[in-house]
Amino acid sequence: MDIMEAMKARHSVRQYDDRAVDAAISQELHAEADACNQESGLHIQLVTGEPNAFSGFMAHYGSFRGVTNYIALVRPTGSELDEKCGYYGERLALKAQQLGLNTCWVALTYRKTPGAFQIGAGEELAAVIAFGYGTNQGVPQKIKAISEVSNVSNRTPDWFRSGVEAALLAPTAMNQQKFVFTYADEKVTVKAGMGFYAKMDLGIVKYHFELGSGKKL
Numbered sequence: 001m002d003i004m005e006a007m008k009a010r011h012s013v014r015q016y017d018d019r020a021v022d023a024a025i026s027q028e029l030h031a032e033a034d035a036c037n038q039e040s041g042l043h044i045q046l047v048t049g050e051p052n053a054f055s056g057f058m059a060h061y062g063s064f065r066g067v068t069n070y071i072a073l074v075r076p077t078g079s080e081l082d083e084k085c086g087y088y089g090e091r092l093a094l095k096a097q098q099l100g101l102n103t104c105w106v107a108l109t110y111r112k113t114p115g116a117f118q119i120g121a122g123e124e125l126a127a128v129i130a131f132g133y134g135t136n137q138g139v140p141q142k143i144k145a146i147s148e149v150s151n152v153s154n155r156t157p158d159w160f161r162s163g164v165e166a167a168l169l170a171p172t173a174m175n176q177q178k179f180v181f182t183y184a185d186e187k188v189t190v191k192a193g194m195g196f197y198a199k200m201d202l203g204i205v206k207y208h209f210e211l212g213s214g215k216k217l
Helices: 005-010 023-040 057-061 081-099 160-166 199-215
Strands: 043-049 070-076 100-108 123-132 179-184 187-192
Touching: 005 081, 005 199, 023 043, 043 057, 070 081, 081 100, 081 123, 081 160, 160 179, 160 199, 179 199, 187 199
Parallel strands: none
Antiparallel strands: 043 070, 070 123, 100 123, 179 187
């Protein structure tokens, strides 16, 4: 599937079967993660065949089952790079969807497994993205009206509407969708609202907007 089809097909999946990820697919994801790291300065890492991060009470409370693969979004300490984590993490999530995998962004309901991935001096783990072969394809999330998150009107360009529609398909923490896109003077601005992981959500929705609009923010 192309990237737009992947965006529409991607839904959060929390239950996975026990199939190992195909080696060729894993290699493609690793290559994409390397490219993201080179562009962003992040330290994103793929972890496969590791069941401990999602074996605790919190993971079961969050309805996670069978998760043994995840993307560790490691960044320099401090939240100023959370937006980049969202942007490049979603790029990897959609790449995984294109490769026939399922994903789910996870902020809290996992635990760190010593030695599963590297955290260097001055770095910390921001979030993870579970991935693998889902036992289902997830369900579409409830989304806000386009007028609630933008100033789209009959006087704004079609590409702006397309970008906002794509942003509304983006996963956000607790499905808050706390963001607002504004078109004025032939420029687009986007602001994040208040709330948990708002900066990371902003990066995710920016990536979706760019894909949908064909415009770089």
